Amino acid sequence: MTSVVLAGGGTAGHTSPLIATAEALREAGVDSLSAIGTSRGLETTVIPAAGLELDLVDPVPLPRRPSVELAKVPLRLGRAVAQARDILRRRRADVLVGFGGYVSLPAYLAARTMGVPVVIHEQNALPGLANKAAARFAHTVAVSFPDTPLPKAQFIGLPVRAAIADLARTGRTAARVEARAALGLDADRPTLLVSGGSQGARSINEATVAARNDLLAAGVQVLHVWGAKNFTDQALVRDETTGAAYQPVPYVPAMEQAYAAADLMVGRSGAGTVVETAVVGLPAVFVPLPHGNGEQARNAVASVEAGAAVLVADAELDAARLVAEVVPRITDPDTLQRMGEAGTTLMSPDAARQLAEFVRAAQRPRRRRGVGHGAA
Structure with a gap:
């Protein structure tokens, strides 16, 4: 034994x-x-x-x-x-x-x-x-x-977790349609996942709400995971011209489903998020927590250097910067493919x-x- x-x-x-x-x-x-x-x-x-x-x-x-x-x-x-x-x-x-x-x-x-x-x-x-x-x-x-x-x-x-490793092995593309349907998302739209981790992130939440109309006008649908303690009376918003929707939720029980549904993620750079996005090949915009000893910024270095992610300082994140980082990437399939492949070569499942x-x-x-x- x-x-x-x-x-x-x-x-x-x-x-x-x-x-x-x-x-x-x-x-x-x-x-x-x-x-x-x-x-x-x-x-x-x-x-x-x-x-x-x-x-x-x-x-x-x-x-x-x-x-x-x-x-x-x-x-x-x-x-x-x-x-x-x-x-x-x-x-x-x-x-x-x-x-x-x-x-x-x-x-x-x-x-x-x-x-x-x-x-x-x-x-x-x-x-x-x-x-x-x-x-x-x-x-x-x-x-x-x-x-x-x-x-x-x-x-x-x-x-x-085994579910994340399994997604890495099967590929996000194979799981995308089912994941988007399960999360109430349109099957064929560019999809942005925003999450500040299990506790949420106020600065990311605020910047996303401020950028919401511009993202929807660009045809980008948004799955915004607020964090349970930050979620109040948020409601679904849909752009009448493009049809793209902003969908706020307090949390996602199975993050592998959100990873499969998304084309790009905006979030903190805790070790779990950095590694999981790289493992499954999900391009990311990381906004490190500005407190502590700087470990979140350091966590993101390898992904940024490999071309799998970009880094934005918390103090520099506002609606305009978020739109500028997200829209050109999420609407360019070649860029998304390069970033995703860079992540999977960096981290093993x-x-x-x-x-x-x-x-x-x-x-x-x-x-x-x-x-x-x-x-x-």
């Missing part, structure tokens, strides 16, 4: 590749899979929904500035490491796979003290603190983007399978680690 424990949580950026990797590990014959998270993150709902048992440790936020909270970190970290050790021992873990976030650091440290091999996946071009720390002693370090600055980094791309292979290769015979599993 092989037991793999996966650690990651907080946001979809951590949980989505975790779930995709778990799918691949199941297919590879791993018979015991579980996850470690905290009570604060998205993992409390999406991990059990994916059929994984979830164990919780106390969250250990890492303040960036000196404060009372920073002084509490050593005690909190020690408690979380002890909790993670108990979980790894109870699960009889053969390998720990970490995806970053608050939960990963105590899990990494617990695994190291117990002799449990660690496999890391870093989804962003700029790595987080937990993965930076653990990369020094990890068995394998896999990354989503070329040139991610981590020791021993191996570029494999980002593990994506098989990252989850490759990461699963790394995990299986990291496993050591259990009898050689008996002391570690029983250590106090």
Whole structure:
């Protein structure tokens, strides 16, 4: 029996590749899979929904500035490491796979003290603190983007859900008619997908509404995914001359369907969006989140350099800029084809399978680690 424990949580950026990797590990014959998270993150709902048992440790936020909270970190970290050790021992873990976030650091440290091999996946071009720390002693370090600055980094791309990988293999063209019908879109119109991610993006939403009439006048239909918290009394709008429609929705349950329906996407450049659009060959206009340490802009670099996407700074996005970036591209089939092909050559749909292979290769015979599993 092989037991793999996966650690990651907080946001979809951590949980989505975790779930995709778990799918691949199941297919590879791993018979015991579980996850470690905290009570604060998205993992409390999406991990059990994916059929994984979830164990919780106390969250250990890492303040960036000196404060009372920073002084509490050593005690909190020690408690979380002890909790993670108990979980790894109870699960009889053969390998720990970490995806970053608050939960990963105590899990990494617990695994190291117990002799449990660690496999890391870093989804962003700029790595987080937990993965930076653990990369020094990890068995394998896999990354989503070329040139991610981590020791021993191996570029494999980002593990994506089976539905996304399947779309990449069959092609968006084959799925387009059915996807547009399911989403209430016209079958033959240039189609723009706008999405700011699961939480939405105010600046992108505002620019899209301001550009709506010009886009519809150009014959471009728009599927605008607002994000549930931002969606209020938005209504369908149709241009009487061209017949093109603006269709606002709070969310799309199956993003692979939206990807298949679209000719071009406007959105943030979180790792998941950047990799998924490249994998399925969907050209994109990326508007990086202007906060944090700049990881979203870095995430988009490889796609932009390959010609699969263009980058617009958040401060520069308005209605005129959005129309100028979208209309010439979405109405030019040759441009769309070149951009789509550039993406598919950049990113593989098989990252989850490759990461699963790394995990299986990291496993050591259990009898050689008996002391570690029983250590106090």
